[in-house]
Amino acid sequence: MNPTATLSDNLLNTSIKEDASDIHFYPFNNYTDIYFRIQGKRVKHSRIKLKQYEQLLTYYKFISGMDIGESRKPQNGTIQHRTTSNLFSLRLSTLPLHQTESLAIRILPQETKRTLEQLFLFKSQLNKMKEWMSNRAGIILLTGPTGSGKTTALYALLESILKEKSYQTITLEDPIEKNMDNILQVQVNEKAGITYQTGLKAALRHDPDIIMVGEIRDKHTAKFAFEASLTGHLVLSTLHAKNAMGTIHRLVDMGIKRSDMKQSLIAVAALQLLPLQMKGEFTRRAAILELLEGTLLENTIEGKPLTELDTFHSFEYLRKKAFAYGFISKKVYHS
Structure with a gap:
């Protein structure tokens, strides 16, 4: 060598x-x-x-x-x-x-040993996301900064759902980040003429139940993802945003109409990874999630502020809960 x-x-x-x-x-x-x-x-x-x-x-x-x-x-x-x-x-x-x-x-x-349950700190949040996956049309967004585990979580959710039910699933990715056996994965290649738009048209001819768009990076991809969700398919994608509320602002900046969001957007899950500890030793990282769905999501899209009646668990609340349970150190909690 x-x-x-x-x-x-x-x-x-x-x-x-x-x-x-x-x-x-x-x-x-x-x-x-x-x-x-x-x-x-x-x-x-x-x-x-x-x-x-x-x-x-x-x-x-x-x-x-x-x-x-x-x-x-x-x-x-x-x-x-x-x-x-x-x-x-x-x-x-x-x-x-x-x-x-x-x-x-x-x-x-490519051969992760962690189970879906190990990827998320609170099981109730994982169960909520699994519920969202039962929708047959609309769009679900996983958001967060680079390295927050968005794509890993998306793949793991897909694998979990496909073990339970047989869905025709097609992904459009640039690049393909993990090879999966039971999913049709399309590598977006602008030079070869395979854009998100041409990929979607081809994918729709394969009668998909679920379409995954690797990442919404610009206005064109955002528009494409929402249009795909209006074709009667479940669309999953990721987006860079600081938190759940910020996701709505990012979509508005990308030219997505609030009326289209209300019609298509099923839910938003913003991820933040925390290094966990057991007996003072670092063990692994797991995600906490800010979740937006239902009435709370609709009010956020309309620009209404949170009220005391709204049950919204922010990252601050979830970090405090993780610290109280002894999952994270004081240093991580305050970082």
């Missing part, structure tokens, strides 16, 4: 061992700093020579199918990495800088 491949393997294996969700490369004049994102926090891992980084960048571009000679435009690629216990899909993204490029790698486990 050549030195660059060895450096890559050591780096990837270390990041996985430390339960990192991302690797960030920051190139400077003579060196490159490497950071891991662990439990949502960015931690400096090491520093390598700039020449080593340039060789590593070329290596990653080559094995992920990027254009090695292109450094002026952002590029994306994916590779597979297997450890002794798990398979990981790595999503690579380059960003042009002055005279060089930065690189970010998202680490996506």
Whole structure:
């Protein structure tokens, strides 16, 4: 194995061992700093020579199918990495800088050992989301910042539901983050003419019960997702938003009419990951959820403020509850 491949393997294996969700490369004049994102926090891992980084960048571009000679435009690629216990899909993204490029790698486990129940801290919230999945038409949104577990939760929910009932499920993703056997997964590829719009038209001919749109990133995708929900199908998607209330504001900013939201939006679940502890030791991360549905959702869409009669559990309330039960440390509660 050549030195660059060895450096890559050591780096990837270390990041996985430390339960990192991302690797960030920051190139400077003579060196490159490497950071891991662990439990949502960015931690400096090491520093390598700039020449080593340039060789590593070329290596990653080559094995992920990027254009090695292109450094002026952002590029994306994916590779597979297997450890002794798990398979990981790595999503690579380059960003042009002055005279060089930065690189970010998202680490996506493909053979997760955690059950659906382990992904969520409070079982009642999981049960509520399962109830939403019984709808046969409309749109359900999982929201939160990068790395909050939106896509992981969405995949896990889909897998759980499909074990219980046989639904024709089609996903439109850019990129596909986890390969699943019992779902038809479509890789959106703008260059090849496979857009969200063309993908939807093709998907509808396959008589789907459930359509999953990987992520709503812009106005066009938002419009597309809501139009899909009006075709008599259940649509699931993710969106970047700070909290549940902020999701409605994001949709308004993206040009979605409040009347369309009232007609199509079934519910919103905003996720926040908490590092759990048992006897003072960190065990795993689990999600708490701000949930919007029913009358509360309708009032939020209409812009009405919360009242004392509304039963809405904010992240602050849920963190306080988690701390009271001894699930999280005082430091995590106040962070």
